[in-house]
Amino acid sequence: MMDDIGNQLRRAAAAHQPDRARMLARVQRGMLSSSATDTADFDSPGARTARHRNRIAQSWPKVVLTTLATAATLAVGGFAVGAVVHGHEPRQESAAGPGTSLAPGSPSPHAAGPGQQDPTTPPPAGTGRPSAPPTTPGPGHTSATPPSRPHTEDGPLWADGSVDPHSNSFWAQSNVTLKARKPLTALSVELRIAQTGGVHSAGSWQTLPAADFTLSVREEGDALIYRWTLRAGRTVPAGQHVFAGQYDHTAGGRNARADSYRVNAGTSDAKPAVWGDFARST
Known part of the structure:
Protein backbone atom coordinates (compact mmCIF):
# COMPACT_ATOMS: atom_id res chain seq x y z
CA MET A 1 0.00 0.00 0.00
CA MET A 2 2.72 2.49 0.98
CA ASP A 3 4.62 1.65 -2.19
CA ASP A 4 1.57 2.60 -4.34
CA ILE A 5 1.17 5.95 -2.55
CA GLY A 6 4.84 6.72 -3.00
CA ASN A 7 4.68 5.93 -6.70
CA GLN A 8 1.62 8.17 -7.18
CA LEU A 9 3.26 11.08 -5.33
CA ARG A 10 6.38 10.78 -7.44
CA ARG A 11 4.38 10.79 -10.67
CA ALA A 12 2.32 13.82 -9.55
CA ALA A 13 5.43 15.79 -8.57
CA ALA A 14 7.10 15.01 -11.90
CA ALA A 15 4.01 15.98 -13.95
CA HIS A 16 3.32 19.29 -12.16
CA GLN A 17 4.24 22.34 -14.33
CA PRO A 18 3.22 25.70 -12.69
CA ASP A 19 1.82 28.37 -15.13
CA ARG A 20 3.81 31.42 -14.11
CA ALA A 21 2.17 33.81 -16.59
CA ARG A 22 -1.33 32.86 -15.46
CA MET A 23 -0.40 33.36 -11.82
CA LEU A 24 0.96 36.87 -12.53
CA ALA A 25 -2.16 37.77 -14.49
CA ARG A 26 -4.42 36.76 -11.62
CA VAL A 27 -2.42 38.82 -9.16
CA GLN A 28 -2.53 41.85 -11.48
CA ARG A 29 -6.29 41.54 -12.02
CA GLY A 30 -6.94 41.40 -8.32
CA MET A 31 -4.94 44.56 -7.69
CA LEU A 32 -6.61 46.47 -10.55
CA SER A 33 -10.11 45.51 -9.51
CA SER A 34 -9.46 46.74 -5.98
CA SER A 35 -8.17 50.13 -7.10
CA ALA A 36 -10.98 50.60 -9.58
CA THR A 37 -13.62 50.01 -6.94
CA ASP A 38 -12.13 52.68 -4.67
CA THR A 39 -12.13 55.63 -7.21
CA ALA A 40 -14.43 54.75 -10.07
CA ASP A 41 -17.26 56.97 -8.92
CA PHE A 42 -15.26 60.17 -8.22
CA ASP A 43 -12.46 60.49 -10.77
CA SER A 44 -12.52 61.65 -14.36
CA PRO A 45 -11.39 59.25 -17.08
CA GLY A 46 -8.00 60.95 -17.42
CA ALA A 47 -7.33 60.86 -13.71
CA ARG A 48 -8.31 57.22 -13.45
CA THR A 49 -5.93 56.33 -16.31
CA ALA A 50 -2.99 58.14 -14.71
CA ARG A 51 -3.66 56.64 -11.30
CA HIS A 52 -4.01 53.21 -12.85
CA ARG A 53 -0.57 53.44 -14.48
CA ASN A 54 0.99 54.70 -11.26
CA ARG A 55 -0.47 51.84 -9.24
CA ILE A 56 0.73 49.28 -11.78
CA ALA A 57 4.27 50.65 -11.55
CA GLN A 58 4.15 50.56 -7.76
CA SER A 59 2.76 47.02 -7.71
CA TRP A 60 5.60 45.37 -9.67
CA PRO A 61 7.84 44.77 -6.60
CA LYS A 62 4.91 43.09 -4.91
CA VAL A 63 4.36 40.92 -7.97
CA VAL A 64 7.99 39.84 -8.01
CA LEU A 65 7.95 39.00 -4.28
CA THR A 66 4.71 37.09 -4.70
CA THR A 67 6.19 35.09 -7.58
CA LEU A 68 9.31 34.22 -5.59
CA ALA A 69 7.21 33.13 -2.62
CA THR A 70 5.07 30.93 -4.86
CA ALA A 71 8.13 29.31 -6.45
CA ALA A 72 9.66 28.67 -3.02
CA THR A 73 6.44 27.06 -1.83
CA LEU A 74 6.40 24.76 -4.83
CA ALA A 75 10.03 23.80 -4.30
CA VAL A 76 9.47 23.01 -0.62
CA GLY A 77 6.44 20.96 -1.53
CA GLY A 78 8.46 18.98 -4.06
CA PHE A 79 11.15 18.26 -1.47
CA ALA A 80 8.51 17.19 1.04
CA VAL A 81 6.98 14.78 -1.46
CA GLY A 82 10.41 13.35 -2.25
CA ALA A 83 11.15 12.91 1.46
CA VAL A 84 7.87 11.11 2.04
CA VAL A 85 8.45 8.82 -0.91
CA HIS A 86 12.04 8.13 0.08
CA GLY A 87 11.07 7.48 3.69
CA HIS A 88 8.71 4.70 2.63
CA GLU A 89 11.15 2.93 0.36
CA PRO A 90 12.14 -0.53 1.70
CA ARG A 91 15.48 -0.61 3.53
CA GLN A 92 18.23 -2.70 2.01
CA GLU A 93 20.25 -4.64 4.56
CA SER A 94 23.13 -6.98 3.97
CA ALA A 95 22.07 -10.50 4.76
CA ALA A 96 24.43 -12.65 6.76
CA GLY A 97 24.65 -16.28 5.85
CA PRO A 98 23.75 -19.07 8.25
CA GLY A 99 26.03 -19.27 11.22
CA THR A 100 27.67 -15.86 10.60
CA SER A 101 25.58 -13.71 12.96
CA LEU A 102 27.50 -11.81 15.61
CA ALA A 103 26.52 -11.54 19.23
CA PRO A 104 25.48 -8.04 20.46
CA GLY A 105 28.52 -5.92 21.17
CA SER A 106 30.92 -8.34 19.51
CA PRO A 107 33.53 -6.77 17.20
CA SER A 108 33.58 -7.36 13.48
CA PRO A 109 35.72 -10.35 12.49
CA HIS A 110 37.55 -8.14 10.01
CA ALA A 111 38.23 -5.23 12.38
CA ALA A 112 41.46 -5.36 14.33
CA GLY A 113 41.85 -3.10 17.37
CA PRO A 114 44.87 -0.91 18.11
CA GLY A 115 48.01 -2.95 18.41
CA GLN A 116 46.22 -6.09 17.13
CA GLN A 117 46.87 -7.94 13.94
CA ASP A 118 44.20 -9.09 11.54
CA PRO A 119 43.87 -12.85 12.15
CA THR A 120 43.59 -13.42 8.39
CA THR A 121 46.92 -11.68 7.73
CA PRO A 122 50.03 -13.88 8.01
CA PRO A 123 52.49 -12.62 10.62
CA PRO A 124 55.55 -10.76 9.32
CA ALA A 125 58.65 -12.80 8.82
CA GLY A 126 61.25 -12.65 11.48
CA THR A 127 58.67 -11.89 14.38
CA GLY A 128 59.76 -15.13 16.30
CA ARG A 129 61.67 -15.18 19.47
CA PRO A 130 65.49 -15.27 18.97
CA SER A 131 67.04 -18.67 19.66
CA ALA A 132 69.28 -18.90 22.70
CA PRO A 133 73.01 -19.00 21.95
CA PRO A 134 74.60 -22.41 22.36
CA THR A 135 76.17 -22.90 25.74
CA THR A 136 79.78 -23.98 25.95
CA PRO A 137 81.27 -25.81 28.92
CA GLY A 138 83.29 -23.61 31.23
CA PRO A 139 86.88 -24.19 32.32
CA GLY A 140 87.40 -27.46 34.13
CA HIS A 141 84.28 -29.04 32.70
CA THR A 142 84.66 -32.56 31.37
CA SER A 143 82.34 -33.63 28.61
CA ALA A 144 80.36 -36.84 29.01
CA THR A 145 81.99 -38.05 25.79
CA PRO A 146 85.62 -37.88 24.62
CA PRO A 147 86.59 -34.64 22.84
CA SER A 148 86.97 -36.49 19.56
CA ARG A 149 86.48 -39.91 18.01
CA PRO A 150 88.85 -42.60 19.28
CA HIS A 151 92.19 -42.76 17.53
CA THR A 152 93.73 -46.01 18.73
Missing part, protein backbone atom coordinates in the same frame (compact mmCIF):
# COMPACT_ATOMS: atom_id res chain seq x y z
CA GLU A 153 96.63 -46.51 16.31
CA ASP A 154 99.37 -44.22 15.07
CA GLY A 155 102.46 -45.64 13.35
CA PRO A 156 104.28 -48.02 15.71
CA LEU A 157 101.88 -47.32 18.62
CA TRP A 158 98.52 -48.92 19.44
CA ALA A 159 96.35 -48.60 22.58
CA ASP A 160 93.03 -49.73 24.06
CA GLY A 161 91.00 -48.88 27.19
CA SER A 162 88.97 -51.40 29.18
CA VAL A 163 87.42 -51.93 32.61
CA ASP A 164 89.03 -54.84 34.43
CA PRO A 165 86.67 -57.84 34.74
CA HIS A 166 87.49 -58.12 38.46
CA SER A 167 85.74 -54.82 39.20
CA ASN A 168 82.70 -54.97 41.52
CA SER A 169 79.84 -52.83 42.82
CA PHE A 170 82.11 -50.74 45.13
CA TRP A 171 85.49 -50.81 43.43
CA ALA A 172 86.81 -50.77 39.85
CA GLN A 173 90.01 -50.85 37.83
CA SER A 174 90.51 -49.24 34.43
CA ASN A 175 93.30 -50.56 32.21
CA VAL A 176 95.16 -48.81 29.41
CA THR A 177 96.90 -51.41 27.26
CA LEU A 178 99.43 -50.26 24.68
CA LYS A 179 101.58 -52.04 22.11
CA ALA A 180 104.82 -50.57 20.78
CA ARG A 181 106.45 -51.95 17.67
CA LYS A 182 109.56 -49.90 18.33
CA PRO A 183 111.33 -48.85 21.50
CA LEU A 184 109.90 -45.64 22.95
CA THR A 185 112.25 -42.90 24.08
CA ALA A 186 109.37 -40.82 25.47
CA LEU A 187 106.02 -41.84 26.94
CA SER A 188 103.15 -40.16 28.76
CA VAL A 189 99.97 -42.04 29.71
CA GLU A 190 96.95 -40.16 31.07
CA LEU A 191 93.85 -41.90 32.46
CA ARG A 192 90.73 -39.82 33.25
CA ILE A 193 87.98 -41.34 35.43
CA ALA A 194 84.75 -39.32 35.37
CA GLN A 195 83.28 -38.38 38.75
CA THR A 196 80.08 -40.40 38.68
CA GLY A 197 79.63 -40.34 42.44
CA GLY A 198 81.96 -41.33 45.28
CA VAL A 199 84.97 -41.82 42.97
CA HIS A 200 88.25 -41.80 44.94
CA SER A 201 91.68 -43.22 44.11
CA ALA A 202 92.39 -46.68 45.53
CA GLY A 203 95.83 -47.24 43.96
CA SER A 204 97.56 -47.80 40.62
CA TRP A 205 100.16 -50.00 38.98
CA GLN A 206 101.95 -50.67 35.66
CA THR A 207 103.77 -53.63 34.14
CA LEU A 208 106.91 -51.56 33.51
CA PRO A 209 109.32 -50.76 36.36
CA ALA A 210 107.82 -48.14 38.69
CA ALA A 211 111.23 -46.49 39.05
CA ASP A 212 111.20 -45.57 35.36
CA PHE A 213 108.09 -43.36 35.76
CA THR A 214 106.81 -40.46 37.77
CA LEU A 215 103.16 -40.86 38.85
CA SER A 216 100.68 -38.13 39.70
CA VAL A 217 97.11 -38.64 40.91
CA ARG A 218 94.78 -35.67 41.34
CA GLU A 219 91.17 -34.61 41.13
CA GLU A 220 90.60 -31.97 38.49
CA GLY A 221 87.13 -30.57 37.77
CA ASP A 222 84.80 -33.55 37.61
CA ALA A 223 87.42 -36.22 36.94
CA LEU A 224 90.06 -38.27 38.76
CA ILE A 225 93.29 -38.16 36.72
CA TYR A 226 96.22 -40.61 36.72
CA ARG A 227 99.34 -39.64 34.77
CA TRP A 228 102.48 -41.75 34.19
CA THR A 229 105.50 -40.03 32.65
CA LEU A 230 108.69 -41.79 31.51
CA ARG A 231 111.73 -40.36 33.20
CA ALA A 232 114.44 -38.75 31.12
CA GLY A 233 117.05 -41.20 29.84
CA ARG A 234 114.76 -44.23 30.23
CA THR A 235 113.42 -46.34 27.36
CA VAL A 236 110.28 -48.43 26.98
CA PRO A 237 111.01 -51.64 25.08
CA ALA A 238 108.87 -52.77 22.18
CA GLY A 239 106.01 -55.00 23.29
CA GLN A 240 102.72 -54.88 25.20
CA HIS A 241 102.43 -52.85 28.41
CA VAL A 242 99.55 -52.12 30.84
CA PHE A 243 98.87 -49.07 33.03
CA ALA A 244 95.99 -49.44 35.57
CA GLY A 245 94.15 -47.03 37.84
CA GLN A 246 92.07 -48.31 40.76
CA TYR A 247 89.28 -46.38 42.50
CA ASP A 248 86.26 -46.71 44.78
CA HIS A 249 82.82 -45.48 43.72
CA THR A 250 79.23 -45.31 44.96
CA ALA A 251 77.61 -48.70 45.48
CA GLY A 252 75.90 -50.05 42.42
CA GLY A 253 76.72 -50.27 38.76
CA ARG A 254 78.96 -47.55 37.31
CA ASN A 255 78.91 -46.41 33.68
CA ALA A 256 82.45 -45.85 32.33
CA ARG A 257 81.45 -44.28 29.01
CA ALA A 258 82.66 -40.85 30.17
CA ASP A 259 86.15 -42.18 31.04
CA SER A 260 88.99 -41.61 28.56
CA TYR A 261 92.72 -42.02 28.01
CA ARG A 262 95.49 -40.47 25.95
CA VAL A 263 99.02 -41.72 25.16
CA ASN A 264 101.85 -39.57 23.74
CA ALA A 265 105.08 -41.32 22.78
CA GLY A 266 108.33 -40.73 20.99
CA THR A 267 110.56 -42.91 18.85
CA SER A 268 113.79 -42.30 17.05
CA ASP A 269 111.94 -40.88 14.05
CA ALA A 270 108.33 -40.07 15.10
CA LYS A 271 106.03 -38.82 17.85
CA PRO A 272 102.92 -41.01 17.71
CA ALA A 273 99.81 -40.23 19.77
CA VAL A 274 96.67 -42.28 20.42
CA TRP A 275 93.49 -41.79 22.49
CA GLY A 276 90.17 -43.47 23.21
CA ASP A 277 87.44 -44.22 25.75
CA PHE A 278 85.89 -46.98 27.87
CA ALA A 279 82.61 -48.60 26.93
CA ARG A 280 82.11 -51.18 29.68
CA SER A 281 79.83 -50.76 32.70
CA THR A 282 80.87 -52.20 36.07
